[in-house]
Every structure is written in C-alpha cells, then in structure tokens.
Amino acid sequence: MTELSKTFDPAELEQRWYAHWETNGLFRPDRPGAEPWTIVNPPPNVTGSLHIGHALDNTLQDILARHARLQGKDALWVVGTDHAGIATQMVVERQMASAQQKRTDFTREEFVAKVWEWKEESGGEITQQLRRLGCSMDWANERFTMDEGFSKAVLKVFVDLHNEGLLYRDKRLVNWDPGLGTAISDLEVETREIKGSFWHLRYPLTDGSGFIEVATTRPETMLADMAVAVNAADERYTHLVGKQIKLPITGRLIPIVTDDHADPELGSGAVKITPGHDFNDFEVGKRAGIAANAMLNMLDAKAQVVQVSDGLIPAELLGLTTAEARKAVVARLKAEGFLIAHTDKDGVEHDAEPRTIQTPYGDRSGVVIEPWLTDQWYVDAATLAKPAIEAVRSGAIQIVPKTWEKTFFNWMENIQPWCVSRQLWWGHRIPAWFAEDGSIYVALTEAEAQAQAGEGVALRQDSDVLDTWFSSALWPFATMGWPEETSPTLHSRYPNDVLISGFDILFFWDARMMMQGIHFMGDVPFKKLYLHGLVRAADGAKMSKSKGNVVNPLGLIDQYGADALRFFMAAMESQGRDIKMDEKRVEGYRNFATKLWNACRFAQSNGIVASTHMEAPAAELAVNKWIIAETIGCVQAVDLALADLRFDGAANAVYQFVWSRFCDWYLELIKPVFDGDEKGSIDPESKRVAGWVIDQILVLLHPFMPFITEELWHAMGPRENDLIVAKWPMADARSLDPAASKEIDWLIRLVSEIRAARTEVxxxxxxxxxxxxxxxxxxxxxxxxxxxxxxxxxxxxxxxxxxxxxxxxxxxxxxxxxxxxxxxxxxxxxxxxxxxxxxxxxxxxxxxxxxxxxxxxxxxxxxxxxxxxxxxxxxxxxxxxxxxxxxxxxxx
Incomplete structure (x- = not known):
C-alpha cells in the first residue's frame, strides 16, 4: 500500500497513468471470447486542436468505453483523424506564403507531397490533446482518411455508386467560396447579420402597357434575370401571366410566369427570378422549364462579372466585383428611371430601404458565399435515404434523445442531391477521366478507364477531389478493413454499438453514415445514436473567437485536472440540452476529487485497505448494513442511467453517494472515539466494509474520473489488475437489510435536524x-x-x-x-x-x-x-x- 500525499496533484498522476495504460496496451481489445463492444470517434480534423466541444464529445465516448471494459466486454474505441481537405490545404498554403511561395508554383504532385510532409511533422496535435483528456482509444490502430486502405474504400464506393446510377455529374447551384475557389458544404457556411439595403425596381412590359415592380437585396443579379414570378392566385397579375418584360440595362426579354414561390402577401407579390444565382430561383427556373445548362451565369470563380451566353451584359460592367457591379447597376437604374425611391418616416426619399440581411460567409475564407451554377458530382441522396429512414422508424437505429427523430425525418424526407466534389488538390482525387468528345469514364484506375475508352482515346483525369464528408461517411466500416471481405474485425465489429455525436452534424455525418453503411454493408452502422448539445458560454451565448468567449479545455485541465473537467461534462450533459460553461462547477468537481482523496487518506491512517472480494462483506452493525445497501442502490442507479445514456444521472448518483452518504456520514459514523488522549480504533467489521465500499466507489467513478481512481485503487493495497480492467460491481440485493437502513436513515435525519436547529439559534x-x-x-x-x-x-x-x-x-x-x-x-x-x-x-x-x-x-x-x-x-x-x-x- 502506497501512502497518499497530503495534497492531491492531478498533473503528475495524469501523465504517469496515461503513459502506463497506453504502454501496456490496456486500450486495445484483447479479450478472446468476450462480447465485442465498439464505438468510433468522430474523426477530428488533422489540423485541429482540442476545443470544448471535443472535450464533451470524447468524454462521453470514453465513459462508455471504460464502462464496457469494466463490464468485461472486448471494448474497441476506433480513433483517427480526417484529412480535412480545405483546412489542411489552407494551412500548407499559408506556410508556403511565409516562404514567398504559392501552390501554383508547384505541380499538383509536388504540392500534395508537401501536404504529406506537413502531416507527418505537424499534423495530429489533437491526438496528443485527446490523451490529456484521458481518452482510452486504440492508438495502436489509429486511422487516417487518406491512408492507403481507407482511400481504397473511398474510391470503390465512388465507382460502385456511379455504376449503380446513384452518383452522377450534373449542373446545379452550389455554395461557392470565391476566396478558396471551391464549392463548400452548408456546415462551412457562416450566416452573419449585415446592414444592407432593399431596392425596389420597375421592370417595363414589352408591350408598353406599364411596369411590374420587384424588390431585391442584390440588384446586380438582375443582369442574369430570366423571369418574373407571380402567384397564380394573385388576381392583380392574372392578365400579365405569359407576357414579356424587357429588362433594363441588358434589354433581355423575359417572361412573367406563375409559381407558388411568389407570396402575394410579401412586397408587390412579384419576384425577379435569377436561376443561376439563387437556390430558390433555381428551383423556380426548373419548374418554368429552363434547363440548367441554359441558365445564365454572370460570375466567374472569383465572383467577378463575366459575359453571359446571350452576350447582353454591357462591356463596362465586365470584370467588376459584385460590390462594384451593385453600385454601377443601381446608378444606371436610377439614371434611366427604373429605381423606385423609398420614403422614410420623415418624408425623405432614399434610393433603397435599409434592411438587416442574413448574409452567408465562408467560415474559413471570410468572404461572401455565392450561389454559383457549375458542374459537380452528386450522390442520389434521396434514394439512399429511404433505408436509413426505415432503420430509424423500425428501431434498428435508436436516436437518443428521441425528440431528434422528427427533425431527422423531416430533413431526410426532403433531402436534396449531395454535392461531393471540391475544387482542391488535397483529398481523394475523383476517379473519373474525361475524353475530348465529352465522354466520362469512371474507374478505380486510369488503366481501367482507358480500357473503357479504347486505345488511342486521350483521357484527362478530373482535377477535383471528394468532399471530406463523403469519405468520413464510410468511417464505421472502412476503419474495420472493408472492402476486404475476409477482415475478421469487420464481421465482429459491424454494426458498432453506439455513436456519440453533436446534433449539429446529424445530417452532414451521422445520416450519411447510415446511408452508406446500409447500402454497402446491408446493415445499420450503429445501433444507437446519441446526440449531445453544444457547450455554450456562461451566459448561454454560442462560443466564437470573434466574441472572445471561447473556453480552452486544456487550460481548464491545467488548472483543475482532467478528471474535474470530465466530471463537469458528464454531470451537465442532460440528453441533448446545451451545456452552459461554468468554471466554478469545474472547480467544485476538483474539490470533489480532493474530498475522495482525503477520504482514502483517512482510510489508510485507520487501517482500512483494499477488499479481496467482489461481494459485500458480512455485516452485523446497522451502520455497515446501511452503507452496503446505499452502495448497492448507487450501483443500481448508475447502471440504469448508463443503460439509458443518462450521463448526468449516472454522474450525479455517484457524486451524491460519495460526498454525502460515504464521506459526510458513513466515515463520521464509524470514526474511532477519542477517550481522553487515547485514540480508539475502527472495529474490524467496519474496516472490511469500508474497504469494500471504497473499491466499489473507485470502479463506479472510474469511467468519469479515470486518473484519480486508478491512483487510489493502487494506493489502497496490492491488486491483481489495474482498475481500468477491473470488474464492474454487481447490484446484489441479497445483502439488503431494510430495518438497518431505516435506522441509520432515522439517525442521519435526527442528527441533521439537531445540527440545523442549533445553528439557527x-x-x-x-x-x-x-x-x-x-x-x-x-x-x-x-x-x-x-x-x-x-x-x-x-x-x-x-x-x-x-x-x-x-x-x-x-x-x-x-x-x-x-x-x-x-x-x-x-x-x-x-x-x-x-x-x-x-x-x-x-x-x-x-x-x-x-x-x-x-x-x-x-x-x-x-x-x-x-x-x-x-x-x-x-x-x-x-x-x-x-x-x-x-x-x-x-x-x-
């Protein structure tokens, strides 16, 4: 038995025990014949560093992994990182810029080699930070979404989906980032409230009979207008439907069409339609019979004005940025009498009405995102979504909390084609080759594509790469060895038992894993999906660097220890509700760890040592029968809470038992009596019971506070195994004595009432x-x-x-x-x-x-x-x- 120091210092023991666990392979699944249990981590970006959301997500996963291990299961927690196409390419390009170099100074192959070099030298910092949090991941089999085996799986999925008609090339609108020169996902779009304007325009009818009024926050897009829409039920415009308008500035003739998108209650009830530069207008244009390849595109990849197919944009506007074009277009509309002035409350006329505009920005580039018409690769998500919807409806996948099911169904039943191509150099290059006649050949290798095309046909590989969400959607089975059908891990570990995820990536990652997993494996990727909330600032605001309210979890670990931060996360995680960051609570859980430390020091000084049995010791004294019953009740409460993924319920059950029942009452009740100057001693029965209870506490608390519990486990006496691989307590009701429990409960209430009454007077x-x-x-x-x-x-x-x-x-x-x-x-x-x-x-x-x-x-x-x-x-x-x-x- 190692004598505990007077003070609890988490830093030293955290480093020591983590190194011990990892060095001795205690995170690896190595229990032949045991029930397999599997979870995969949401792979963080290889460029990333630990933020408070990671701390929550990975703490919850580690609690389940450690709990499964203690239950005797062969627990595997798959760990890995995502190649993070845009983020990684930006990091390397910034590094090159510091040396006065640009990506285009190199060939694609040379640049990709530089990215790999950066990855080997600097990537993966977050994996070291996850270790500091105490994550018991299988580091010996760490995966990367660009490693050879995983890349093989990604290319096979692309080719197979294409061959099945579920992946195709199409011209549609995408979120285009002019700063990065690539399409981006909705998750990479940050909406900001910007002070803008609302312009009202007159569009003249070609027959000279008058005007129709429209309004817009982006008047420059009228250069690519292709229609004006009104609602079929709007009697004001019934006589105008089918007539044509002659657009100001370009002189283009466009029709007046009917569409439900036009709301008679909003503005004039007439809406300008620019299908090449607005997502809603794109759908209106399709319904109006305008083919995507006929839609006008007035911007280039840098969001500068270019000539459209009918050649009607005036030459002086070409090459302007959208901001410059807006000023120029408004000036011409005003000069030519097509701008309707806005009169404010004081009777003063203005060119436009002030408005707060919800404006999309690239979360990395910081530039305004443009809806842009371009050729991209798409997955038929609607077809893949159907089996995933059925899996949730049937209960094959259980979403916790269940309240998220409605949102899931609503999104999946209205899912749009999934754009999976990105205009980058870093990533999985799309396995498609173009011939000069426009033919496209999709194959695993260039040789296979050439065989499809025939000898002598010159081929050029698509320069785009795949969206990282496409590759990470394969995570539950590609990390297990797929597509190698003989992989033993694949057959024993798929489907995974549970997935822990933030609700914010339910559709970007979770739903796509469901779609790809069911399609390629014929089974769901996980049996349960637990969606947690966000960690917010103390005032409930969303954390952001711009607000300066971001909390660094590593700083909290430095100050209070990983165990305290982990326990805070668990105790505050209440089935998907957002967590308000409260450093005082973290400090409180550090105090909780100190209280447990001191309780074990008291035990050591009074001859209480580790128990040698799983079962509760025989007891005659009421106080011992009572604490045994309380312990069993705590085990039952934790078992039920973890079975229902009630992390807060489990954490708080242990907390209340340890602090109140064990430390504040039991140890006080069995304390040796002082008789004059001579110290008494704790009776042998109470020593045995106290040692057993401490063991139960340490095992119960281990998933939440792994470091201090492992230290105390060994400090209390010699052990056959480390705590991380000990046995989970059994809630054996045979040890209960209701009469003894009632007596001690009565005693506690009596003493508490007397103490409170004395204090009050x-x-x-x-x-x-x-x-x-x-x-x-x-x-x-x-x-x-x-x-x-x-x-x-x-x-x-x-x-x-x-x-x-x-x-x-x-x-x-x-x-x-x-x-x-x-x-x-x-x-x-x-x-x-x-x-x-x-x-x-x-x-x-x-x-x-x-x-x-x-x-x-x-x-x-x-x-x-x-x-x-x-x-x-x-x-x-x-x-x-x-x-x-x-x-x-x-x-x-």
Whole structure:
C-alpha cells in the first residue's frame, strides 16, 4: 500500500497513468471470447486542436468505453483523424506564403507531397490533446482518411455508386467560396447579420402597357434575370401571366410566369427570378422549364462579372466585383428611371430601404458565399435515404434523445442531391477521366478507364477531389478493413454499438453514415445514436473567437485536472440540452476529487485497505448494513442511467453517494472515539466494509474520473489488475437489510435536524447539551439506546430521562419530539429578538420582490436576466423567512 500525499496533484498522476495504460496496451481489445463492444470517434480534423466541444464529445465516448471494459466486454474505441481537405490545404498554403511561395508554383504532385510532409511533422496535435483528456482509444490502430486502405474504400464506393446510377455529374447551384475557389458544404457556411439595403425596381412590359415592380437585396443579379414570378392566385397579375418584360440595362426579354414561390402577401407579390444565382430561383427556373445548362451565369470563380451566353451584359460592367457591379447597376437604374425611391418616416426619399440581411460567409475564407451554377458530382441522396429512414422508424437505429427523430425525418424526407466534389488538390482525387468528345469514364484506375475508352482515346483525369464528408461517411466500416471481405474485425465489429455525436452534424455525418453503411454493408452502422448539445458560454451565448468567449479545455485541465473537467461534462450533459460553461462547477468537481482523496487518506491512517472480494462483506452493525445497501442502490442507479445514456444521472448518483452518504456520514459514523488522549480504533467489521465500499466507489467513478481512481485503487493495497480492467460491481440485493437502513436513515435525519436547529439559534458547534424525548414509540426508544454514543458525538446531545424545564429547542422526527434545554446555553430573550427582526427583514424584502414580480410592466420590459434574478431573490428571501420562523417556533 502506497501512502497518499497530503495534497492531491492531478498533473503528475495524469501523465504517469496515461503513459502506463497506453504502454501496456490496456486500450486495445484483447479479450478472446468476450462480447465485442465498439464505438468510433468522430474523426477530428488533422489540423485541429482540442476545443470544448471535443472535450464533451470524447468524454462521453470514453465513459462508455471504460464502462464496457469494466463490464468485461472486448471494448474497441476506433480513433483517427480526417484529412480535412480545405483546412489542411489552407494551412500548407499559408506556410508556403511565409516562404514567398504559392501552390501554383508547384505541380499538383509536388504540392500534395508537401501536404504529406506537413502531416507527418505537424499534423495530429489533437491526438496528443485527446490523451490529456484521458481518452482510452486504440492508438495502436489509429486511422487516417487518406491512408492507403481507407482511400481504397473511398474510391470503390465512388465507382460502385456511379455504376449503380446513384452518383452522377450534373449542373446545379452550389455554395461557392470565391476566396478558396471551391464549392463548400452548408456546415462551412457562416450566416452573419449585415446592414444592407432593399431596392425596389420597375421592370417595363414589352408591350408598353406599364411596369411590374420587384424588390431585391442584390440588384446586380438582375443582369442574369430570366423571369418574373407571380402567384397564380394573385388576381392583380392574372392578365400579365405569359407576357414579356424587357429588362433594363441588358434589354433581355423575359417572361412573367406563375409559381407558388411568389407570396402575394410579401412586397408587390412579384419576384425577379435569377436561376443561376439563387437556390430558390433555381428551383423556380426548373419548374418554368429552363434547363440548367441554359441558365445564365454572370460570375466567374472569383465572383467577378463575366459575359453571359446571350452576350447582353454591357462591356463596362465586365470584370467588376459584385460590390462594384451593385453600385454601377443601381446608378444606371436610377439614371434611366427604373429605381423606385423609398420614403422614410420623415418624408425623405432614399434610393433603397435599409434592411438587416442574413448574409452567408465562408467560415474559413471570410468572404461572401455565392450561389454559383457549375458542374459537380452528386450522390442520389434521396434514394439512399429511404433505408436509413426505415432503420430509424423500425428501431434498428435508436436516436437518443428521441425528440431528434422528427427533425431527422423531416430533413431526410426532403433531402436534396449531395454535392461531393471540391475544387482542391488535397483529398481523394475523383476517379473519373474525361475524353475530348465529352465522354466520362469512371474507374478505380486510369488503366481501367482507358480500357473503357479504347486505345488511342486521350483521357484527362478530373482535377477535383471528394468532399471530406463523403469519405468520413464510410468511417464505421472502412476503419474495420472493408472492402476486404475476409477482415475478421469487420464481421465482429459491424454494426458498432453506439455513436456519440453533436446534433449539429446529424445530417452532414451521422445520416450519411447510415446511408452508406446500409447500402454497402446491408446493415445499420450503429445501433444507437446519441446526440449531445453544444457547450455554450456562461451566459448561454454560442462560443466564437470573434466574441472572445471561447473556453480552452486544456487550460481548464491545467488548472483543475482532467478528471474535474470530465466530471463537469458528464454531470451537465442532460440528453441533448446545451451545456452552459461554468468554471466554478469545474472547480467544485476538483474539490470533489480532493474530498475522495482525503477520504482514502483517512482510510489508510485507520487501517482500512483494499477488499479481496467482489461481494459485500458480512455485516452485523446497522451502520455497515446501511452503507452496503446505499452502495448497492448507487450501483443500481448508475447502471440504469448508463443503460439509458443518462450521463448526468449516472454522474450525479455517484457524486451524491460519495460526498454525502460515504464521506459526510458513513466515515463520521464509524470514526474511532477519542477517550481522553487515547485514540480508539475502527472495529474490524467496519474496516472490511469500508474497504469494500471504497473499491466499489473507485470502479463506479472510474469511467468519469479515470486518473484519480486508478491512483487510489493502487494506493489502497496490492491488486491483481489495474482498475481500468477491473470488474464492474454487481447490484446484489441479497445483502439488503431494510430495518438497518431505516435506522441509520432515522439517525442521519435526527442528527441533521439537531445540527440545523442549533445553528439557527446560534449555539456554538462544540457546546454539549442534554436531550429529552417525548411521544417516542418503542422502536424510537430502542434506536436511541443503540445509537446514544453516536448521537452524543455527532449532535453533541446526550439523552436524559427527566424532562427539562424552561426554554428549550424542539425538533420533531417521525412523530417524536426531541427537546434540548437552553437554560444557560443561550440568552432566550436576545435570541427571540434576533429571530423576530430577521423574520421581519426577510419578509419585507420578500414582499417588495413579490410586488415587482407582480408588476406586468417589469416582467415584460425588464431584461430577462433581471427578471430571473428577482425570482431567485424572492425564493431566497421566502425560504429565509420560513427558516427563521421555524427556528423561533422551535424555541418553545
């Protein structure tokens, strides 16, 4: 047994134990014949560093992995990183720029080689940070989405989907990032509120009979307008449907069409349609019969104005940025009388109406994202989605919390084609080759493509790469060896048991894993999907670097230890609700770890050592029977909570048991009695029971706080195994003794009530008092006799037979009244006066707050946080008035 130091220092033991676990291969699945249990981590970007969201996500996964291992399962937690196409290419290009180099100074092959070089030297910092968090991942088999085996799987999926008609090339609108020169996913688009304008325009009818009014926040796009839409039910425009408009500036003739997209209640009810530069307009254009290859595209890859196919954009506008084109177009519209002035509330005319515009920006480039018409590769997501929808409906995949199912179904049932190509050099290059006649050949290798095309046909490989979400969608089975059908891991580990994910990637990753997994493996990728919330700032705001409210989890680990941060994450994770960051709570859980440390030091100093049995020791004393029952109850509570993925319920059950039942009460109840200067000793039975309970605590707490529990496990005595591979406790109800449990619960309530009553009337903690009982039944009297020594020690109250006279403190527990005389202990008159004044002061503040809260004006107009504080203060003052009133009544 190693003697514990006086102070708990997490930094040293965290580093030591993690190195021990990893070096000894304790994270690796190595239990032949045991039930396999598998989870895969959402692969973080190879460029990434640990943020607070990672800390939450990986803590929850580690809790489940460690719990499964303790249950005797052959637990595998697959770890790896994503090649992060855009992010990684940007990192390397910035590094090159510092050396006055550009990507285009090199061939594609040379640049990709530089990226691999960067990856080997600098990539994967986050994997070291995950170790600091305590993640028990199978590092010996770490995967990377660009490694050889994984790349083979990615290319096969592309080719197979294409051959099945589920992957195709099409011209559609995409989110185009002009700064990066590539299409990006919705997740990489950041919407910002920008002060903008709303322009009202007159579009003249070709027959000279008048104008139709439209409005827009992007007047420059009118250079590529192809229609004006009105609602078929809008009687104002019935006579105009089918007529043509002659666009200002370009002179293009465009039709007036009907479409439900036009809302008669909004603006003029007429909407300009630019199908090549607006996602809604693209769909309207298709419904109006405009083919995608006929839609006008007025911007190039850098979002500068280019000539459209009909050649009608004036030459002086070509080459302008969208901002420059906007000014020029508005100026011409105004000069030619097509701009409708806006009159403000003061009667002053302006060219436009001020508006706050929801504007899309690239989250990495920081430039405005343009809906851009371009040729890309698409997956028929609607077809792949059907089996995934059925899997959730049938229960083959259980989404937790269930409330997310409605959102899942709504999105999946209205899913759009999935754009999977990106205009980058770093990533899985698309296995497609183009011939000069426009033919496309998709194959695993160039040789296979050439064989399809025939000898002498010159081929050029597509320069695009695949979206990283495409490759990461294969994570649950490509990491297991697919497409090698003989892979033993694949057949024993697929489907995975559970997936932990933030709700924000439900559709980008989780749903796509469902689609690809079911299609290629014939089975769901995971049996349960747990969606957690976001970690927000203390005020509930979303964390962002621009707001300066980002919390660094590594800083919290440095200050409080990984165990404290992990326990905070678990205790606050309540089935998908967002977590408000609260550093004081993290500090509180560090104090919890210290309390457990000190409890084990107390045990060491009193001869309490590790137990040698899983089963509870035989016990005769009520206090020991009680703590055994409490321990079993805690095991049951944790088992039920983890089975339902109630992380907060499991964490809080352990916390309350350890802090309150074990440390605050059990250790106090069995503490050796001091007789003069001679120290007593804990009885042998209590030593055995206490050692067993500590063992149960350490195992129960290990998934949440792995470092301190492993340290204490070994400190309490010699062990056959490390705690990480110990056995999970069994909730054996045969050890329960209801009568003993009731007696100790009664004892705790009695001592607590006496202590609280003494405190309320300002009796010094060390003051010893006499106590008489009234109206006690035989059972209470028997308990008093058995527990007299403990009551005298913990409540500083000795039971006497004669009823005291004069003023007294009265406490009622289970119908019996316990009377403690106050003569000579306190000045009753002074104490009554103090309590009376306290009641009046608390009641006055309570009533004033009640008045404010009863004022509808205050509740409706005050800041929400001010109203919330007033409610909290009212509850506090109400409770204080009630407590002091009860204290006054107790004086008798």
């Amino acid at each position: 300002n009796i010094a903690p060390g003051t010893r008092m006499q106590m008489h009982v009234r109206d006690a039944d035989a059972e209470t009297l028997a308990r008093l006799e058995r527990q007299a020594t403990v009551i005298a020690r913990l409540a500083r109250a000795s039971v006497v037979q004669d009823a005291p006279g004069g003023g007294a403190l009265q406490v009622v527990v289970d119908g019996a009244t316990f009377v403690l005389p106050l003569e000579g202990v306190i000045d009753l008159a002074v104490e009554r006066e103090r309590l009376t004044k306290g009641i009046a002061a608390a009641a006055k503040e309570r009533d004033a707050l009640a008045g404010r809260l009863g004022n509808a004006s205050f509740v409706e107009r005050a800041k929400p946080e001010a109203v919330e504080k007033a409610r909290a203060d009212y509850a506090e003052k109400s409770a204080e008035a009630e407590r002091l009133t009860a204290a006054l009544e107790r004086l008798g």
